[in-house]
Amino acid sequence: MVDGARIIEYFRGKSVLITGSTGFLGKILVEKILRVQPDVNKIYLLVRGIDAKQRVDEEVIGTELFGLLREKHGEEGFQQLVEEKVVALAGDIIYQNLGLETPMLEDLAKCIDVIVNIAATTNFYERYDVSLDVNVMGVKHLCEFAKQCARLKMLMHVSTAYVSGDREGLILEKPINLGESLRQGTYLDVDAELRLVREAKKELQLNAGDEDDASRTERKAMKELGIKRARHFGWSNTYVFTKAMGEMILGQLRGDMPVVIIRPSIITSVQADPLPGWMQGTRTIDTLIIGYAKQNLSCFLGDLSMVVDVIPGDMVVNAMMAAMAAHSEEKGVQAVYHCTSSLSNPATYSMLYEAGRRYFYENPRVGEDGKVIPTKEMYFFTTITRLRLYMMLAYKLPLEILHLVNLLLCGLFSRVYNDMNRKYKFVMLLVDIYGPFAFLKGCYDDMNLERLRMTMKMNTLEDQMFNFDPRTIHWEEYFYRIHIPGVLKYLCK
Incomplete structure (x- = not known):
């Protein structure tokens, strides 16, 4: 059984190594551990760069997310807590031995209890060599280090629900086998x-x-090679393709080490604590919100009745911490958890769109010229063919004509042309990047996570601190009151 009190107690005296702490989930995890269990032994943060401490101070500890912790301890107490508990390490998972000197590596191996790998390159169209280095070889190097850790109780790896590709139906929480491919008749050889x-x-x-x-x-x-290889094996982009390979490597090398794989869907802003609406990095739906806010996006690809699987970042971290406590020292376990909402409490694109319309009608945006940006309706196309035809007739052909007229009139319509061209390119870029996700018909099974949830009765304040049940979210209100304002505050600057 796992409850809030047990999760809090689990981290007492533990030494935790976290990669990817400068990212969205990493920051939330570091803050949460420090806030709920100040008696954690050490939190080691592996970050790239020569001055690791400066990066951690500026990009992690110095962010608004840690405001509640500062308030709780006071500035002096907060700084003392960070000084005592947080250790910045200059290294990189793309290197063997994590880029650390041998003495430091040996000292770490003696004291680390838990390893949490959140580091990843999430760029859909990343260079193939870079993606392989981080998302695949990084996992290999962490596994090799984990096997040297005498006190290790578990290794947690954060992946993505989209390693399943565009499968339809119920997608189970199960490991990906070495060589497994989404395209029939192909074998994925990582080497x-x-x-x-x-x-x-x-x-x-x-x-x-x-x-x-x-x-x-x-x-x-x-x-180009990354996209070509991803699509050859049935994945839509380099990111999800290499994350799938990373899971394969983890399964191959783990031995009897306790391993937990967390697969979130689209991670959205903090819902509850420590700072509702806080977020970092633009996700799929956030690009649409920003485009709509600036009125650069008049149409997009999608069916408003379809489910968009989203989960707030703090719920993902709560699930991670619960899973750590649940599976610690379970020799040989390889648990997979979908941190998703499509099965238990599905949100639809129409919920997001209506929340956006409501928000921007009630809170109109003001442009750089001081004028109110009128909120217009957005058109959705249910096929790529229809969208491309519309974009050709509404933008591409007028752009070609305007370009010729502009040349004849010595640039008289340059501003209009540039504005239309920017909007056209913006929409087509989004279609290219996010189009494959617009019609996903898969539903992510979360029964493993549900079993974990069932052990938490939510009767105590400690239990409520670790809520990761998406059924407690009213999506329309969350989008309207928390997520959209968060996008505008933290991303749309």
């Missing part, structure tokens, strides 16, 4: 993919021109 990248880069270097040109050519080639 072969790593060799392919090395050989491709070697060939590019042999045919390279000047340094700048070579760099641009390599960057473009690596991005």
Whole structure:
């Protein structure tokens, strides 16, 4: 049984190594551990850069998210707590031994109880070599280090629900087997993919021109290779493809080490504590909200009746902490949890859209010129073909005509042309990036997480501090009162 009191007690005296602490989930996790259990032994934060402490101070501890903790302890007490408990380590999971010197690595291996891997490159169209380094080899290097940790009680790996690709029906919480592919008749050999990248880069270097040109050519080639390989095996982009490979490597190398894989869907702003609405980094639906707020987005791809699987960041962290306490020292376990909402409390695109309409009609945006930006209706197209036809007739053809007229009239309509062209490119970029997710018909099974939830009766204040039940969320109100204002405050600057 896991309840709030047990979760809090679990972290007493523990030493936790966290990667990806400068990211959205990482910050929430660090803050939560410090707030609920100040008697944690140490929280080690592995961050890139020469001055790791400065990065942690500025990008983690110095953020608004830690305001409640500051208020609780006072500025002096807060600084003392951080000084005693938080240790910044300059390193990187893309390197063997995590980029740490041998003495430091050996000292860490003697004291670490829990490893939490949140580090990832989440760029859908990242360079293939970069994605493999972080999302695949990073997992390998952490596994190798974890096996050296004498006191290790568990390794937690944060993945994504979208490693399942565009499957339909109920998607189960089960591990991905080595070599498993989404395209029938193909076998995904991770080592072969790593060799392919090395050989491709070697060939590019042999045919390279000047340094700048070579760099641009390599960057473009690596991005294209990532998408090509992802789609060859049935995934839509490089991010989810390499995250799936990372899970395979983890399953292969874990041995009898207790492992928990957390697969969130679209992570949205903090719902409850420590700071409702706080967020970092633009997610899929946030791009749509920002585009609508600025009225750069007049149409998009999607069916308003379809489910958009979202989960607040604080709920993901609460589930992570509960799972750590539940599976600590369970030799040989490999637990998979979907932190999702599509099965237990589905939100639809119409809920998000109506909340957005309501919000912007009641709180109209003001442009840089001081004028109110009128809120217009957005049109949704249920097929890519219809959207492309609309964009051609409404934007592409008028743009071509306007371009010719503009040339004849010596740039008289440059401003109008540039504005229309920007909107056209913005919509088409979003379609290219997020189009594959617009019609996902999969529903993520969360029975493993439900079993974990059932052990928490939510009778005490401690239990309520670790709520991760999406059924407690009223989506329309959450979007209207918390998430959309959060997007505008923290992302739309």
